[in-house]
Each structure stands twice: as C-alpha cells, then as structure tokens.
Amino acid sequence: MDKILVLDFGSQTTQLICRRIRDMGVYAEISAGDAVIDTADPDLRGIILSGSPESVYTREGESPDKKIYASGIPLLGICYGLQRMNYDMGGKVEPLPEREYGAKTVSLVEGALDGVAEHNRERVSSFLAAFAGDGGGPESPSDGFTSGKSGGFTAWMSHGDTLTTLAPGFREAARSASGYTAAVVHETECWFGLQFHPEVTHCQKGGEILSAFVFGVCGCGTGWTMEKYARETGEGIAVKAGGNTVLLLISGGVDSTVAGALLLKSLPPENVHLMYMDTGLMRKGETDMVERSLLKLGARHLHIVHCEDEFLGALKGLSDPEAKRRAIGDLFITIQEREVARLHLSDDYFLAQGTLYTDLVESGRGVGKKAHLIKSHHNVGSPLVDAKRKAGRIIEPLERLYKDEVRRLGRLFGLDEDVVRRHPFPGPGLAVRILGEVTKEKCDILREADAIYIEELKKRRAPASREGRAAGEAGGVSLYDDIWQAFAVLLPVQSVGVAGDIRKYGWVLALRAVTSADGMTAGVYPFPAGDLLEISTLITNSVKEIGRVTYDISSKPPATIEWE
Numbered sequence: 001m002d003k004i005l006v007l008d009f010g011s012q013t014t015q016l017i018c019r020r021i022r023d024m025g026v027y028a029e030i031s032a033g034d035a036v037i038d039t040a041d042p043d044l045r046g047i048i049l050s051g052s053p054e055s056v057y058t059r060e061g062e063s064p065d066k067k068i069y070a071s072g073i074p075l076l077g078i079c080y081g082l083q084r085m086n087y088d089m090g091g092k093v094e095p096l097p098e099r100e101y102g103a104k105t106v107s108l109v110e111g112a113l114d115g116v117a118e119h120n121r122e123r124v125s126s127f128l129a130a131f132a133g134d135g136g137g138p139e140s141p142s143d144g145f146t147s148g149k150s151g152g153f154t155a156w157m158s159h160g161d162t163l164t165t166l167a168p169g170f171r172e173a174a175r176s177a178s179g180y181t182a183a184v185v186h187e188t189e190c191w192f193g194l195q196f197h198p199e200v201t202h203c204q205k206g207g208e209i210l211s212a213f214v215f216g217v218c219g220c221g222t223g224w225t226m227e228k229y230a231r232e233t234g235e236g237i238a239v240k241a242g243g244n245t246v247l248l249l250i251s252g253g254v255d256s257t258v259a260g261a262l263l264l265k266s267l268p269p270e271n272v273h274l275m276y277m278d279t280g281l282m283r284k285g286e287t288d289m290v291e292r293s294l295l296k297l298g299a300r301h302l303h304i305v306h307c308e309d310e311f312l313g314a315l316k317g318l319s320d321p322e323a324k325r326r327a328i329g330d331l332f333i334t335i336q337e338r339e340v341a342r343l344h345l346s347d348d349y350f351l352a353q354g355t356l357y358t359d360l361v362e363s364g365r366g367v368g369k370k371a372h373l374i375k376s377h378h379n380v381g382s383p384l385v386d387a388k389r390k391a392g393r394i395i396e397p398l399e400r401l402y403k404d405e406v407r408r409l410g411r412l413f414g415l416d417e418d419v420v421r422r423h424p425f426p427g428p429g430l431a432v433r434i435l436g437e438v439t440k441e442k443c444d445i446l447r448e449a450d451a452i453y454i455e456e457l458k459k460r461r462a463p464a465s466r467e468g469r470a471a472g473e474a475g476g477v478s479l480y481d482d483i484w485q486a487f488a489v490l491l492p493v494q495s496v497g498v499a500g501d502i503r504k505y506g507w508v509l510a511l512r513a514v515t516s517a518d519g520m521t522a523g524v525y526p527f528p529a530g531d532l533l534e535i536s537t538l539i540t541n542s543v544k545e546i547g548r549v550t551y552d553i554s555s556k557p558p559a560t561i562e563w564e
C-alpha cells in the first residue's frame, strides 16, 4: 500500500497533515523528525517534513536523516520543514523582524517554471496548478478572509523565520503579501516547500495543494480503506495469536469495543476473553450497553467485574484531584491483577488493548515524539501491560487508527450507532467530573443530570449555520454529533434557590461542550441559547438536588476539557 511519511519536528499540526492525507484514501504515518528512514521501503511514495517551534540555526532544531535527500523520494517541506531543506542544502534562513501569523494572501510568482529541468516540469507544474484558479477551498468570504479570486489565495502562516537566500536549485514559486517566500520548487529534484500550512482548514487551496503533492507528484494510489484495514489487521492478529488466548481490557468506550469486535471477527470467539470493570464511576446505563454490544458481537467469555464499592471506598475522604487519580489508578491495577489471576489463563496468553494512533504518538512509542507535549499521557501504565509488552505478547489492533477511523471500523462491524458515536470518556470516569470528594450520592446525581443533557443533545438539531460542516449536512446533524465531547460536571458548591416559597440550597452543575479534532485543543461549542436554557430547566426540574446550571465557556488552552 502506498504510503506518505510525515516527519515530526514538533509542530502542533503534524497530526493534521497525516489526517488530511488519510482522508484522501492514502495511508500516512508519522515518524520522529530525526528517525532513521528506510528509503528502500517500496511503499514509501513521499516524505513530508513538518513544522516546528524551533529554528534551523539553533541546537534544538532537529535534522532529518540526510539519506532522504539522496533517495529520489519526493519531499515536501512545510514551514520549518521548508526552512530545514533550504538550510540543509546550503541556503540561508533568518529571523523575521516580526512574526508572520494567521491569514496572509499568497500569490504565485511569474515564471516559476522557468529554469525547471525538462524531466521535472510535469511534476512541478502539476503541483503549482493547485495554487492557481479561483479561491475555492473550504472557506467562504464570510470568514473575513479574502476570497482570493484574483492574484492569490488566503494561506495560513505561523513563522518567525524566513528564507533569505535560496539554496542552489531552489526557485521561489509563491510569495506572501508581505514579500516573503511562501513556496519553492526545485529545478532538478522532486522537492517542494511551503512556508504556510496547507493542513489547516483556514488555508484556502490547502487540500488541493496537499492532494497535488500526494497524487500529482508522488503518484499515490488510494488503498487506505477500513475494509482493507479490517482484513489485513484481522489476518495479522490471527497469525500473532496463533491458537493462544487473548484477553482484552474493555473500558466501555468506542475504542476498546471496536477492538473487541475486531478480535471476535478475527479469532475463534472461544479464545477471546473480555474484561470490563464497572467502577461505579460510569455513565448512566454504560455497563448494560457494553454488555449488550459485546454479546451481540458473539462474545463467549465476557467478565464484568462489579467493583463500585471498592472504588468508592478508595475515594472516600479524597478531594485532591491528583490523589483521586492516583487512588483510582492503583486500585485499577490491584483489581486487574486479582481478576486476571482468577481466570487461570495459561502464562502465554496475549493481552489486547484499544490503543489508538494518537496514544502512540503521545507516548512517543515508535512514532513522532515531539508533537504532543501539551497533553500528558493520562492513563497509568499497569505492571501487567508492561510485562506483556516486554514479552512481546501485546496486541493493539487499532494502533494505526485515528478516532474517527475507529468509528468507521465500528460501523463496518455493525456496532450500534449509540456505541460508535459515543463521546470520549476519561478512564477515571465521573470521579474527575465530581469536583472534590466523590460519593455514591453525587455519582447518582451527576449520572442523572448528564444523561438528561446527553439525551437532549441527541434529540436536538445543530444549527444549520455552524461552520465546518459539509453543506449537505446542514441542519441534519444532532447537537450531539456536532459536538466533539459534552458532559456535565458537579461542582462542590451549593447555591441558594427557591422552591415554592422556600429557600433551598442545591448543587451547581456545569455543562461542558467542546469542538475539537482530537482533544489536544478545543473550542467552546457555540450553543444556540434556546437549547441551553431548555436543557437547564429540564435538569433542574428533574434532578431536585441541582439548583443551578452554568455553561463552561473556556477553550483549551488555557483550560483543559475535563475539570480535574
């Protein structure tokens, strides 16, 4: 299968580059910026060098494996990636007097093709063709950007350095309105560079330019489909597991449920053990839903461990968020070891987890190592997982997928939409959504309020005017599907209210709803006020312990999505 490799030099948008390419049906993966590259890999069609917060002239500015320059593999440098290529090839990169940030008009330079060698012309002109034409792209003029109909388009810049001398062979192909080099091509090599970020949706032409590189320059075929992934991964799992037992730890979220489906489709169900802990910190109806969907998939050995009392006991008296997380993590490990021992599996069993590609990137395991320092890895490693990993007996069937690809795979397996569309849920569950001490009573109050909130989001339509949705979808999407993650938080505050003529103190509930691509950054969901007001009334009418409802209007950063 054709593949594009994205070298991660630390930009926050490295993941986005990879996503955009996969969305075109082409497999893309991320490697650390300084990784040793197997340039003889027959599937490798092109390499993209990502952006970076560093500068090429500082010690921190990483270099790619120099082999790539002699490999003949097409290269595309984006932002730092372009500067890196220029610098490595003998050009000059210097700081700008003022950082160029945000929307900037970029125009092609006349005669960019002059001097490009005959053998390179076709590819260079197919790449530059994506810059020309009228505006296009995902943005509309109502975004406040120029439409770019004449003499350029709106690109997205974020750089403090610029190319001041081009390395031999590079030619300036486009320039920003401020007069800085915005794109380069090479006279003889299949090398391209962009100072702007085509992966960002606010960049007009961004999709066309990436697609011109992937298809026009690299000649990739579209082989990345979920059907193919399911087939190939399933075969791989069967070979790896041999006839051994595989134990999958299920959290109740989409990822582990889809991982369960993949195991059950690929292995004899007799060999698949599924274990789920009901910690008492789950959402309303969650345990039943998990049980139902796994049985429907043909699970034979489903171990549901009811351990609410143990978790609530461990949390008793704790109100410090870190202490709560630690107590939960420790207890998870204890119960996991105890329950796994109870299954009496033979020593050589495999352990499976629903790890995603983003989890791998965050933990730096084998893929990019710089991109996501913003989000520390939340979940505590368990000695069992570590031991199995050391012994090479771990199966992570979703490790090459992003969240929405996992959802597509879940649909392919016929999982219920309710499971597939489920918003992410943190490992420590409601414990990080009940600020302060966690009690059973508070869990029940929050579960009830959260269920009303979520149910209403599923029933109500998103406003047709919401940006970022395909035109055909306008008005046809529920609020729930339009929101990346929504939940309620119970605050450790009681506030005064009136019921009849009596003053009473009720808990304060905060509603959270965010837009996001991957949880790394998040925006506040621009709720229609009417929906919020009605949902608030429904909650206070139905959950008598709650006296007041607020809406959290903080983006990430500086806030995080969860409250603790």
Ligand code: XMP
Residues within 6 Å of the ligand: 375, 378, 379, 424, 425, 426, 427, 428, 485, 519, 520, 556, 559, 560, 561, 562, 563
């Ligand atoms: P934050 O709160 O860090 O959350 O902005 C980003 C995403 O991660 C989820 N999250 C967790 N997931 N264990 C998890 O498995 C955790 O401890 C945890 N804390 C936060 C959060 O729900 C959001 O989707």
